[in-house]
Ligand SMILES: C[C@@H](N)C(=O)N[C@H](C)C(=O)O
């Protein structure tokens with residue numbers, strides 16, 4: 001997300017609604033974000049993104065399901081995450097100037113003005129078995145590059161064979177349904193945002209950041 005080409009992608013917002021993914025009951029929704037989110041913002045996605053997630057789920061091998069963890073993120077929360085991570089980097093690298101800090105922080109957390117989660121276009125998710133138990137994908141969701149020694153990178157070599165196979169299974173289904181992965185984070189997938197447009201060659205993003213209501 002630190003690449004200037006992402007911010008340069010224009011947005012032609014198609015104004016699709018943000019919908020609550022819990023409503024249809026087809027997706028398994030993890031409760032870890034719920035505690036801090038009274039209105040359930042985290043469980044929202046643009047309609048077209050949810051439709052593609054359900055397509056992806058149908059493509060998984062028998063007995064596997066998607067486990068949805070976080071979708072929409074209000075711009076103010078995105079800003080808190082971004083500034084918090086930049087501060088963490090500043091404490092480790094007190095010699096870095098603001099521009100370098102911003103660029104380094106943007107690799108793991110999007111700047112609010114281009115954030116795909118704040119557009120309802122990105123989802124953090126993993127795989128679960130038929131009983132709803134989370135599978136091993138090599139790191140916890142949201143493990144930073146510093147905390148995981150880089151194992152959060154989708155193609156990281158320092159994970160086990162089972163985790164690698166699970167990442168491949170997840171990627172095959174989501175890619176076939178039209179989503180793209182942010183390679184710094186194996187769990188982060190999106191459709192219709194600026195990053196998606198850059199990767200797919202679309203002329204514009206379909207979804208830009210907005211408030212929930
Ligand atoms: C904070 C991290 N889980 C995340 O969501 N990163 C992506 C790149 C984002 O902020 O859009």
Ligand SMILES: [Zn+2]
Nearest residue numbers: 122123124188
């Ligand atoms: Zn994400």
